[in-house]
Amino acid sequence: MTRLSIMLGALLILLSSSVVLVVAPYFAYVWPEAQGRNHELSEVQQRGREVYISMGCVYCHSQQPRNPGYGPDTARGWGYQPSAQDYAGQYPHQLGTSRTGPDLYNIGDRNPSIQWNLIHLYDPRLVVPWSIMPSFRFLFTEKDQPGPEDVVLDLKNIGVHPPRHVVATQDALALMAYLKSLQQKELPAHE
């Protein structure tokens, strides 16, 4: 009697918790239409998102600006708080729970320069001396004679003179396209 009731009780509790917290939101939140932003990613942006996931950017960057009652996220240019529907279609979600670096929900709007972002990705400390973000130099190659299609880092501009040209790989460019897609334009009416 005791033994069965432990097993059944334990199962029942887990079951009801999963029904209420995992299954129920599915029915409650699947139907409203997204309103804040276009969440359809192009093929390149999708590939960039995969690079973002594989490099683990989420462990330092959240994508969920909070409303002003919780902190000055909006004032920092991180965006206003999105509604649940604004994330529709994203899988896996990349909300993140750490802000070792700034929130990136609105980075495409805050810092749209591809050159800056590429150099920053190549070595963050070239442009932000106090940064502790990892360098992603392995997302770049070096070439003596870059072709016309190649995106070359404009390092001379910031006083760095590498022996060879530094060229972004397709992965780095896709990541840029994804970052660029992260932007929030106008405030929805209900805010």
Next chain:
Amino acid sequence: MNAAIFNFATLSGLLTMIGILVTALAFYSQAWKLTQTSGLSIFAQGEVGQGESAAVTSQKAHWRSLDILSQASVSFGVLTSSFWLVIGSLAGFTSSIKLHHPEVFGNTAELTFGRLRSFHLNAVGYGWLSIAGVSLVVWLMPRLVRERLPFASFNFAGIGLWNLCLTAGLTGILLGHSSGIEWLEMPRLANFGIALAGGMVATPVLLSVLTAKVDHLYVTAWYFLAALLWFPILFIIGNAPSIHNGIEHALANWWFAHNALGLWFTPISIGIGYYIIPKIIGRPIYSYNLSFLGFWTLALFYSNVGVHHLIGGPVPQWVVTVSVVMSMMMLIPVIAVAINHHMTAFRFLSKLRTSIPLRFIVIGSMMYTVSSVQGSLHSLRGLSRISHFTHYTVGHAHLGAYGFVSFVLFGAIYFALPKVMERDWPYPKWISLHFWCAIIGILVYVISLSIGGIIQGMAMLDISQPFMNSVTHTQAYMIGRSVGGGLMTLGHLVFFAHIVGLMLGALSNIRHRGELQK
């Protein structure tokens, strides 16, 4: 939509109320016939008053015959889990260094912070904590049901499969195949393999409970039973292919992740504490009735707290409210366990000086109380505003997963392994060395991050400070964490070497006996 939201919040509250009522009814109707003597069921005739120590010579024949049943599975599990502990700590240490010296350890995709950190979490979570946990369950169950587990070979095979899938999954993370879902980073196939392995380990335990002939099933077994039932189910739901996306996925993700903590690591460690503390002291648990309350309220409340990881986020308000209320309710099971563990131990504090296993477990149990009360507090908006998104959370995570769960596992392994292998620890001084590395290490770790995290959080909340301050003002504390974590890692190397030493000794024992028989 508002109507729907209202109904779900009500439903959740209602279900919990029913749970509480059923628990209370069962309690008052004495359906379980719990009495203070039920707590004595872990002692054999005449054993009360004389504690059991880790030494092989002090071992009674009736326990010995039960302990050596699980020799193969337990030695395999303890050896591999402590291996993952060492590897996982090294990965954690490397990640930690990278947060103050980002260019150290080269610049390759495999060793970038994001991958090493997931490697660390999965290696210590699903390698060390989980495999060590199941090994100790496999050791303890025969003692609790007083007989051999049926199909015991499943245990061994399960632990083997577990290690295999973990190796594959961790390699996957380093090679860039992370699923991108926190706490479930290993590729899905590896995770399903681990769920299956969990099921294989669980089967003999569940069967043994159903067929056992003991009059009373001790509280430790309740926790083990529930944890082993929950784990495979949780892991399968957590890994279920993408029926959810967006916010629903975030909700499901954190529902899973918190349940992994609260319904998997936690109950196993509490269960171990409920057995070993009274056993070493030689007196039953302080209030056996209270353990009933503690067990059921843990199950009821912990299963609903997950969304407190998303406080302030773009999630429906009712789920946050449910999770915060449940987080406060968690004080009930926490206090119940605290009274039972601490009141039992505090009457015999002098034993802490002589028994290091007891010291590990009692301190671990104290850290359970501290980390949980801390957890309830930073579920509240006032503290969460500051501490959410900061290193403070990482401090809490280690206070729980290391200070509580790992300390209990360390103590239990120091207590059990000699009995299972019939061989004493070869270098007792090393145990004490490990203890001091662990305790000083975790204190330095948690204190650094708690202070650093609050400074970081205050800087981010203050719009007059640039974001830069939240990084530069916490660098000293990041270095502090590396120092604390380095000490812990050092202790783990000692621990692992000691386990290998004991096993080599046991092997030569066995070989020696074999030769005598020839």
